[in-house]
Structures are given as structure tokens and as C-alpha cells.
Amino acid sequence: MSVLFPKWSNAFPTIFAIAALGGVTTAVGGFWYYATPKFWRVGYMPTQPGGGFNHQIHAGKLGMDCRYCHTKVEKSYEANIPNVATCFGCHADGKLNKLAEGTETYSPSHKTKTQFVRDAYAQDASIPWRRVHKVPDYVHNFPHHVHVAAGVSCYSCHGRIDTMPIVHHAEPMSMSWCLDCHRAPEKVLVPVDKVTDLRWVQDDLTERANAGVITPAAQKVLDAIQKAPPENCGACHY
Ligand code: HEC
Ligand code: HEC
Ligand code: HEC
Ligand code: HEC
Ligand code: HEC
Structure with a gap:
């Protein structure tokens, strides 16, 4: 535990207590708010569903x-964002292997990686892409x-x-x-x-x-x- 939480972290409860008391919250909040777009949003990369896109x-x-x-x-x-039918146009059963043949990254795992497209299409469902x-x-x-x-x-x-x-x-x-x-x-x-x-x-x-x-x-x-x-x-x- 001592490795995970260095000694100075013992001060956390005290810092939060002080912050809760007043002005510090605003200062910290203000810093957080303005710092967010520049320093935190750039690079934001959520994990996408299925084999991703x-x-x-x-x-x-x-x-x-x-x-x-x-x-x-x-x-x-x-x-x-395109609907599943757009993807299915190329990733329908059997079609993929034909398309991917000859491309250097072709591998049998393509069928597995794109299964989520055919599953969604069969269920008439949309793929829940996460917004960036x-x-x-x-x-x-x-x-x-x-x-x-x-x-x-x-x-x-x-x-x-x-x-x-x-x-x-x-x-x-x-x-x-x-x-x-x-x-x-x-x-x-x-x-x-x-x-x-x-x-x-x-x-x-x-x-x-x-x-x-x-x-x-x-x-x-x-x-x-x-x-x-x-x-x-x-x-x-x-
Ligand atoms: C890389 C350059 C660039 C960036 C970044 C940019 N814009 Fe623009 N924006 C333009 C240009 C050029 C025009 C003029 C287009 C025209 O009227 O022909 C414009 C026009 C507009 C208009 C007027 C639309 C209209 O109907 O006349 C709005 C509203 C707008 N931008 C909003 C934004 C917002 C909000 C952002 C940030 C999230 C943004 N822009 C970022 C270049 C940019
Ligand atoms: C070209 C588009 C554009 C114009 C013009 C513009 N804003 Fe904004 N404003 C934005 C965007 C986009 C955000 C959200 C920024 C973010 O997500 O961090 C924003 C955010 C804000 C915020 C929240 C705090 C911040 O800075 O993020 C305030 C307050 C604000 N605008 C006020 C104004 C005022 C006052 C004016 C006129 C002087 C103005 N805006 C003109 C696009 C615009
Ligand atoms: C015009 C045809 C076409 C369309 C449309 C298309 N794909 Fe593909 N996709 C391909 C081909 C060809 C490959 C194999 C590429 C390769 O081997 O380098 C591929 C590969 C993939 C892979 C495997 C990637 C990997 O890491 O190997 C996934 C997942 C995928 N596509 C998802 C989608 C999704 C989701 C959509 C719809 C938003 C879509 N595709 C639309 C042609 C298409
Ligand atoms: C001037 C800046 C600007 C340009 C140019 C621009 N985008 Fe965007 N794009 C944005 C902003 C800002 C958002 C977030 C919009 C919102 O929240 O409504 C966005 C959002 C998106 C989204 C997500 C939409 C969703 O509903 O999830 C896609 C996809 C996208 N852009 C594609 C493109 C493509 C393709 C082009 C070029 C043909 C393009 N953008 C050009 C600024 C831009
Ligand atoms: C074969 C279909 C396809 C093509 C071609 C394609 N996109 Fe996309 N794009 C998608 C899908 C599906 C998503 C949602 C999944 C994701 O975010 O990766 C997406 C997401 C995006 C986003 C992020 C949307 C968000 O959530 O904010 C941007 C920006 C974008 N595309 C821009 C582009 C640009 C620019 C090009 C051309 C250079 C392009 N796309 C070509 C299918 C496509």
C-alpha cells in the first residue's frame, strides 16, 4: 500500500477539507475549467464498440x-456517422475475404473482427459509436x-x-x-x-x-x- 499511496497523499483529506471551506474551490474549479479544453481534450480517444472503425x-x-x-x-x-448498411455493403458475409485478398494486412481474423457489423445488421440495430x-x-x-x-x-x-x-x-x-x-x-x-x-x-x-x-x-x-x-x-x- 505504501508504494501505491506515497506519504504526501496523506495530506489529501486536509486539502479537500480546506478547499471545501471556501475560495479554493473556485480557484481550483476555475483552473480546471479553463485548462480542460487545451490540456485534456486533445488526445481524447474513447474505445469504440466491436472491432472499432x-x-x-x-x-x-x-x-x-x-x-x-x-x-x-x-x-x-x-x-x-454512417449507418450499418454502409458498412454491410462491403462486410456482408463472404464479401470481406474477397475485398481483403491481396492487401498486405489480410488475415483470417478479419472475419472475426468485422462480425459485429453483420450482427448489428441482422438485428437491425445501430452500432453504439462513442462520440469524440x-x-x-x-x-x-x-x-x-x-x-x-x-x-x-x-x-x-x-x-x-x-x-x-x-x-x-x-x-x-x-x-x-x-x-x-x-x-x-x-x-x-x-x-x-x-x-x-x-x-x-x-x-x-x-x-x-x-x-x-x-x-x-x-x-x-x-x-x-x-x-x-x-x-x-x-x-x-x-
Ligand atoms: C480553421 C478555420 C476555422 C475554424 C477553426 C473555425 N471556423 Fe468558423 N468559419 C471559418 C470560415 C472561413 C468561415 C466563413 C465561411 C463563410 O461565410 O463563407 C466561418 C464561419 C463560421 C460561422 C458563420 C456561418 C454562417 O452561416 O455564415 C459560424 C457560426 C462559425 N464559423 C462557427 C465556428 C465555431 C463555433 C468554431 C469552433 C468550434 C469555428 N467556427 C471554427 C473558419 C473556421
Ligand atoms: C466563432 C464562435 C464563437 C464566438 C464568435 C464566440 N464564442 Fe464563446 N464559445 C465558443 C465555443 C465553441 C465555446 C466552448 C469552448 C469549449 O468547449 O471549451 C465558447 C465558450 C464560451 C464561454 C464559456 C467559457 C469559455 O471560455 O470556455 C463564454 C463565457 C463565452 N463563450 C462567451 C462569449 C462571448 C461574450 C462572446 C462575444 C465576445 C463569444 N463567446 C463569442 C464559440 C464562440
Ligand atoms: C468500400 C468497402 C468498405 C466499406 C464501406 C467498409 N469497409 Fe471495413 N474494410 C474494408 C476492407 C477492404 C478491409 C480490409 C482492409 C485490409 O485488409 O487492409 C476492411 C477492414 C475492416 C475491419 C478490420 C480492421 C482491422 O483491424 O483489420 C473492420 C473492423 C471494418 N473494416 C469495419 C468497418 C465498418 C464499421 C464500416 C462501416 C462504418 C466499414 N468497415 C466499411 C472495406 C470496407
Ligand atoms: C472548422 C472546423 C471543422 C471542420 C472544417 C470540420 N469539422 Fe467536423 N467537427 C467540428 C466540430 C466543432 C465538431 C463537433 C460538432 C458538434 O458538437 O456539434 C465536429 C464533429 C464532427 C463529426 C462528429 C459528428 C457526430 O454527429 O458525431 C464528424 C463525423 C466530423 N466532424 C467529420 C468531419 C469531416 C468529414 C470534415 C471534412 C469534410 C469535417 N468534419 C470538417 C469541426 C470541424
Ligand atoms: C467507411 C466509412 C468512413 C469513411 C470513408 C470515413 N469515416 Fe469518419 N467515421 C466513420 C465512423 C463509422 C465513425 C465513428 C467511429 C469512430 O469515431 O471511429 C467515424 C468518425 C469520424 C470522426 C469522429 C466523430 C466524433 O465522434 O467526433 C471524424 C472527425 C471523422 N470520422 C472524420 C473523417 C474524415 C476527415 C474522413 C476522410 C478523410 C473520414 N472520416 C472517412 C466512418 C467513416
Whole structure:
């Protein structure tokens, strides 16, 4: 026990007692609240059900476009999670082995790993994916369609999803993070037909950052944007 709980931990009850008495709670609470998005949310990676879903395989290696599954991302506020039928289209019984043959990670265990897809489909149930990104309720619906149409890539907000075996939180998604980009969108805008080509976007943005100038191609994208991104409270809060 003494190894698990070092001596100084004996002070815990005292610290909590003092905190409970007054101001300290607010100070600690305040620190906790403001520290959370930056230092705790980045990297958040919940365990997904069944065999999980691997973006590195599907979006990376197999080269599937994000919109094959997140079909509504250009049209609505929400970027939808695909239903089981989308997965079943490739993972129906017998089909998988055919698809995976010849790929270097092919193994008989694929059948086991994807069984949860066929089980859910047979039961007409949905897979209970655990949500990774979520803005608080006091923030308006986040408009995916507006950002995507303006040439903001998934890369700028979600990182290199196509290299992630398990999705994790790549950016803090705090208010200052939203505003930093709204004040200087010229750093991240790309041609609209490139928003889901994350590797291309990463290379382009890195090159632009290194050059320290706006390239003619980027200037064209900038000129096409009509509205300045909002900074007034009402645009994002009720
Ligand atoms: C074959 C279908 C498919 C493709 C293609 C796909 N995704 Fe996904 N995506 C999913 C599924 C299923 C989930 C939910 C499970 C999870 O979070 O891993 C998900 C989750 C996500 C999440 C996290 C959602 C949350 O809970 O916050 C992001 C972000 C995301 N995808 C972005 C992308 C991007 C960007 C691309 C293109 C590079 C892409 N996806 C391609 C199926 C797909
Ligand atoms: C366009 C066809 C296609 C769709 C749609 C698709 N997959 Fe796959 N999936 C594959 C192929 C092909 C492989 C094997 C890839 C390999 O061997 O590298 C695979 C592999 C897998 C694996 C095994 C991963 C591993 O670690 O070996 C799981 C689990 C999986 N898919 C789940 C899903 C889920 C869940 C969905 C729906 C959100 C889905 N797939 C949609 C083609 C697809
Ligand atoms: C400007 C930043 C930004 C861009 C660009 C962006 N997203 Fe998101 N994404 C977010 C935020 C913020 C959330 C959380 C939204 C919420 O809580 O309503 C989110 C949530 C998601 C989710 C989870 C939705 C759910 O219902 O579980 C998926 C999937 C997703 N994004 C996919 C994408 C894809 C694919 C792209 C590119 C085509 C993309 N996003 C571009 C910021 C962005
Ligand atoms: C990487 C850059 C970037 C980030 C990060 C970003 N935005 Fe934006 N946002 C933009 C751009 C560019 C526009 C202007 C789009 C237009 O009007 O054409 C915009 C526009 C908007 C609008 C106006 C929509 C409309 O209907 O005119 C809202 C609301 C918004 N963003 C909310 C958010 C919120 C909330 C976050 C953080 C969770 C966020 N944005 C993060 C780039 C970004
Ligand atoms: C571009 C969108 C956007 C605009 C504009 C915006 N906010 Fe926020 N705000 C957010 C987001 C997103 C969060 C949630 C951050 C998080 O999850 O940590 C937030 C959180 C907050 C919080 C909670 C504390 C915090 O900082 O996390 C307060 C208070 C707040 N906003 C006030 C304001 C006021 C006042 C204005 C106008 C000056 C404003 N906001 C403008 C997006 C915005």
C-alpha cells in the first residue's frame, strides 16, 4: 500500500477539507475549467464498440473519400456517422475475404473482427459509436456545410484522420481556437475540391507557412470567400 499511496497523499483529506471551506474551490474549479479544453481534450480517444472503425485502413490505405460515409458534411450542420448498411455493403458475409485478398494486412481474423457489423445488421440495430468531438450545449449547432463550402479542410479541425487507426481529438476546439481561425482564415483556406484530400492539404499549408506568403492559388480561394468569419457573440451563442 505504501508504494501505491506515497506519504504526501496523506495530506489529501486536509486539502479537500480546506478547499471545501471556501475560495479554493473556485480557484481550483476555475483552473480546471479553463485548462480542460487545451490540456485534456486533445488526445481524447474513447474505445469504440466491436472491432472499432479504422480510418487509417478505410480512408488512408483504401483511399475512400470522407463523403462516402459522412455523406451530409457538405449539406448540413452535422457531419453524420454512417449507418450499418454502409458498412454491410462491403462486410456482408463472404464479401470481406474477397475485398481483403491481396492487401498486405489480410488475415483470417478479419472475419472475426468485422462480425459485429453483420450482427448489428441482422438485428437491425445501430452500432453504439462513442462520440469524440462535441461542442457544449450553449454553443449553436456547429455549421459543417458552411466551413466546407468556404474551403476549410477537415484537416484544419480534425487533423490527419486518414492516418488514425482510432480517431482522437486533434485540436482543442475551445472558443479561442475558433476565433484564432476566424481572425486569420487566409492561413488555412484551400480549394473546395481539396477539402477532403488531407495529405494534399497538409503539404500545401506547410509549404505556405514556410514560405510566409500567400501563394497565387491561395489568393484565388481567398477572393472567392464572400463573408468574413463572424466574431460577434451571437453568431455562436444563444
Ligand atoms: C467507411 C466509412 C468512413 C469513411 C470513408 C470515413 N469515416 Fe469518419 N467515421 C466513420 C465512423 C463509422 C465513425 C465513428 C467511429 C469512430 O469515431 O471511429 C467515424 C468518425 C469520424 C470522426 C469522429 C466523430 C466524433 O465522434 O467526433 C471524424 C472527425 C471523422 N470520422 C472524420 C473523417 C474524415 C476527415 C474522413 C476522410 C478523410 C473520414 N472520416 C472517412 C466512418 C467513416
Ligand atoms: C468500400 C468497402 C468498405 C466499406 C464501406 C467498409 N469497409 Fe471495413 N474494410 C474494408 C476492407 C477492404 C478491409 C480490409 C482492409 C485490409 O485488409 O487492409 C476492411 C477492414 C475492416 C475491419 C478490420 C480492421 C482491422 O483491424 O483489420 C473492420 C473492423 C471494418 N473494416 C469495419 C468497418 C465498418 C464499421 C464500416 C462501416 C462504418 C466499414 N468497415 C466499411 C472495406 C470496407
Ligand atoms: C472548422 C472546423 C471543422 C471542420 C472544417 C470540420 N469539422 Fe467536423 N467537427 C467540428 C466540430 C466543432 C465538431 C463537433 C460538432 C458538434 O458538437 O456539434 C465536429 C464533429 C464532427 C463529426 C462528429 C459528428 C457526430 O454527429 O458525431 C464528424 C463525423 C466530423 N466532424 C467529420 C468531419 C469531416 C468529414 C470534415 C471534412 C469534410 C469535417 N468534419 C470538417 C469541426 C470541424
Ligand atoms: C480553421 C478555420 C476555422 C475554424 C477553426 C473555425 N471556423 Fe468558423 N468559419 C471559418 C470560415 C472561413 C468561415 C466563413 C465561411 C463563410 O461565410 O463563407 C466561418 C464561419 C463560421 C460561422 C458563420 C456561418 C454562417 O452561416 O455564415 C459560424 C457560426 C462559425 N464559423 C462557427 C465556428 C465555431 C463555433 C468554431 C469552433 C468550434 C469555428 N467556427 C471554427 C473558419 C473556421
Ligand atoms: C466563432 C464562435 C464563437 C464566438 C464568435 C464566440 N464564442 Fe464563446 N464559445 C465558443 C465555443 C465553441 C465555446 C466552448 C469552448 C469549449 O468547449 O471549451 C465558447 C465558450 C464560451 C464561454 C464559456 C467559457 C469559455 O471560455 O470556455 C463564454 C463565457 C463565452 N463563450 C462567451 C462569449 C462571448 C461574450 C462572446 C462575444 C465576445 C463569444 N463567446 C463569442 C464559440 C464562440
